[in-house]
Amino acid sequence: MSVAIPEAEWPHLFRPGSIDAPVLLMLHGTGGDEQQISGLAPALDPRAAVLAPRGRVQENGMNRWFRRRSEGVFDTDDVARRADDLATFLIWARSHYELSDRRLVAVGFSNGANIALATALLHPQVLARVIAFSGMHPLDRAAADAGSNAIDARVAKSELAASAVLLRNGTSDPMAPLRSVQRLVTVLEQRGAQVQQGLRPGGHGITETDIASAVEWLGTVA
Numbered sequence: 001m002s003v004a005i006p007e008a009e010w011p012h013l014f015r016p017g018s019i020d021a022p023v024l025l026m027l028h029g030t031g032g033d034e035q036q037i038s039g040l041a042p043a044l045d046p047r048a049a050v051l052a053p054r055g056r057v058q059e060n061g062m063n064r065w066f067r068r069r070s071e072g073v074f075d076t077d078d079v080a081r082r083a084d085d086l087a088t089f090l091i092w093a094r095s096h097y098e099l100s101d102r103r104l105v106a107v108g109f110s111n112g113a114n115i116a117l118a119t120a121l122l123h124p125q126v127l128a129r130v131i132a133f134s135g136m137h138p139l140d141r142a143a144a145d146a147g148s149n150a151i152d153a154r155v156a157k158s159e160l161a162a163s164a165v166l167l168r169n170g171t172s173d174p175m176a177p178l179r180s181v182q183r184l185v186t187v188l189e190q191r192g193a194q195v196q197q198g199l200r201p202g203g204h205g206i207t208e209t210d211i212a213s214a215v216e217w218l219g220t221v222a
Contacts, residue, residue: 010053010054010056010089011034011053011054012034012051012052012053012054012089012093013034013035013038013050013051013052014049014050014051014052014093014097015038015049015050016049016097017047017048017049017050018047018048018049019102020047021045021047021048021049021102022045022048022049022102022103022104022105022129022218023048023049023050023051023099023102023103023104023105024041024044024045024048024049024050024051024105024106024107025051025052025053025090025104025105025106025107025116025127026038026040026041026050026051026052026107026108026112027052027053027055027065027106027107027108027109027112027113027115027116028052028054028055028063028108028109028111028112029108029109029110029111029112029113029134030059030062030063030064030110030111031062031063032063032109032112033054033063034052034053034054035052037052037107037109037112038050038052040107040109040206040211041107043211043215044107044131044211044214044215044218045215045218049097049099049102051093051097051104053086053089055111055112055115056082056085057078057082064111065082065086065111065112065114065115066078066079066081066082066083066111066114066115066118066138071175072174072175072177074114074138074140076138076139076140076151077151079114079115079118079138079139080118080122080139080151080154082115082118083115083118083119083121083122083123083138084122084123086115086119087119087122087123087126087127090104090119090126090127091126103129103221104127104128104129105129105130105131105218105221106119106120106127106129106130106131107130107131107133107214108130108131108132108133108135109133109134109206110133110134110135110175110176110204113130113132113133113134113135113136114132114135114136114138115138116130116132116135117130117132117135117137117138117165117184118138118139120160120163120165120193121138121139121155121158121160121187121188121191122139122154122155122158124158124159124160124162124163128160128162128163128164129163129164129165129221130163130164130165130166131165131166131168131214131217131218132165132166132167132168133168133205133206133210133214134168134169134170134173134175134176134204134205134206135167135169135176135181135184136176136177136180136181136184137180137181137183137184137187138184139151139155140180140183140184155187155191158191159191159192160188160191160192160193161192161193163188163191163192163193163194164193164194164195164196164221165188165193165194165195165196166196166197166198166213166214166217167181167184167185167195167196167197167198168198168200168206168210168213168214169181169197169198169199169200170199170200170201170202170203170204170205171199171200171201171202172201172202172203173202173203173204174203174204175203175204176204178199181197185197196217198210198213
């Protein structure tokens, strides 16, 4: 499928990397941008291509990927809509940058991790590999107390047998509570995904231990 997306409508950064290396889809957290998050890519795989779009939602002047009703309470209808948009962008980028069948691996932090996970849940044929740093269940209507039944139906139909996800979380992270992370693990595994979960002491962020785990994981799936 060919999709036309004017670059002005979706600012992003692209570096081609080595043709035999994966493409790292770098997704920033709240308040970040494509320049900031792309700096993490060389620590994960210095040979990889880098595709880093910018979230198109604004919250108090900060870039985000989707709307939320309050801290930790997502507008899940908007999450699903923005995940659809990101999937469309990825289809365009694969054609525009002639990525052919190169493996695409999303690397997201916080809000970026959540949009990566939502896209992987709803569009596994477009995005089947995710490294989620400090992410949580992005489509959990029970936690959000919002959203439509259609979202649950879409997730229930997702076939994730070809998907692999690495989750790295802090055990005392109030922004990504473990109860939400565990619900996400359950959903992913029920749909057939291969899930590797790593917990560390501490809260929201990305540590050297998280990076080392991601590098090791990439060596097995990318």
